[in-house]
Amino acid sequence: MREHRGEIVEDAVRKSGFSLKKLSERLGISRNTLYNRFGDPELSYEFIRTVGNIIHYNFSIDFAELKEEVDEMGEGSINYADRDTAELLKLEKKYTGLLERYNKLLGVLARCAHTNELQTLRKEVIKFLESDSI
Numbered sequence: 001m002r003e004h005r006g007e008i009v010e011d012a013v014r015k016s017g018f019s020l021k022k023l024s025e026r027l028g029i030s031r032n033t034l035y036n037r038f039g040d041p042e043l044s045y046e047f048i049r050t051v052g053n054i055i056h057y058n059f060s061i062d063f064a065e066l067k068e069e070v071d072e073m074g075e076g077s078i079n080y081a082d083r084d085t086a087e088l089l090k091l092e093k094k095y096t097g098l099l100e101r102y103n104k105l106l107g108v109l110a111r112c113a114h115t116n117e118l119q120t121l122r123k124e125v126i127k128f129l130e131s132d133s134i
Contacts, residue, residue, distance in 0.1 A: 010038035
């Protein structure tokens with residue numbers, strides 16, 4: 001199944017919190033035209049890049065074709081905001097993973113502390129540390 005480019009771009013714009021009115025103004029089109037573009041499954045990559053630059057979002061994360069174009073042009077042409085956004089997304093993913101592991105560990109510690117079984121606690125902590133490596 002092919003990806004619907006317009007829907008992906010619309011979703012990213014809405015998640016960014018960027019005003020659709022301001023976006024349409026910056027693009028020099030009406031809001032109705034913007035909505036029509038979001039409805040286009042074959043939205044042009046040029047338009048996608050333009051929207052990405054305005055909302056400071058790197059669409060090469062969503063579209064491999066854009067990543068290949070950026071790689072071909074060389075690193076000097078990569079927008080710093082796009083690189084920063086991609087880096088922040090990676091860090092957010094790592095942070096979420098660490099929070100999930102921390103909450104799991106707290107659950108194990110609470111369960112073991114409740115039963116006052118220190119040997120069980122030691123085994124569970126070792127088992128936890130050996131699993132789910134980051």
